[in-house]
Amino acid sequence: MSGEAPFTIEQFYRFVSEKKLMGAKCNECGKILLPPRPICPKCLSRNLSWVQLKNRGKLLTYTIIHVAPERFQSMAPYALGIIELEEGVRLLGVIQGVRHEDLRVGMSLEVDFDTNVPASPAWPPWPRYFFKLRRE
Numbered sequence: 001m002s003g004e005a006p007f008t009i010e011q012f013y014r015f016v017s018e019k020k021l022m023g024a025k026c027n028e029c030g031k032i033l034l035p036p037r038p039i040c041p042k043c044l045s046r047n048l049s050w051v052q053l054k055n056r057g058k059l060l061t062y063t064i065i066h067v068a069p070e071r072f073q074s075m076a077p078y079a080l081g082i083i084e085l086e087e088g089v090r091l092l093g094v095i096q097g098v099r100h101e102d103l104r105v106g107m108s109l110e111v112d113f114d115t116n117v118p119a120s121p122a123w124p125p126w127p128r129y130f131f132k133l134r135r136e
Contacts, residue, residue: 005050006038007033007036007037007038007050008038009035009036011036012036015050016113016128019115021052021053021054021085021111021129022051022052023035023036023087024048024049027045028040028043028045029043029045031043032051032087032089033089036048053086053087053089055110055111056086056110057083057084057086057108057111058083058084058108059082059083059104060081060083060090060105062081062082062095062103063079063080063081064079065080075094077100079095080094081093081094081109081131083111085111093111093131094128094130095109095132096112097133098132108133109131109133110133110134111130112129112132113128113129114128114129
């Protein structure tokens with residue numbers, strides 16, 4: 001992909017704005033880092049490459065947020081979950097479009113993107129990703 005792009009959270013969100021879920025892959029041990037970092041925590045190598053991840057996975061765990069931080073109060077109550085992607089990496093995110101009572105550990109979800117994020121002094125104007133029900 002973009003071998004010269006830095007392995008930072010800012011670059012991760014630049015890819016999200018292109019509707020791409022990207023991780024850093026260690027060229028020494030093969031570990032995939034999500035979110036990306038400049039050094040592999042497994043073998044301490046700096047020899048990394050960007051890799052595009054599949055947007056599909058399974059719900060590992062979730063919680064329903066009723067009392068939200070100020071920035072997210074307008075969304076409450078909302079579901080927050082950890083999905084394990086097909087590549088084995090885990091990603092935390094908001095789950096949208098699924099009734100809370102229908103959430104189940106192990107259900108198939110996919111990552112989708114919201115690139116129309118309004119500017120706010122309390123939050124960077126980064127595009128966002130979220131999880132939604134995967135249509136088989």
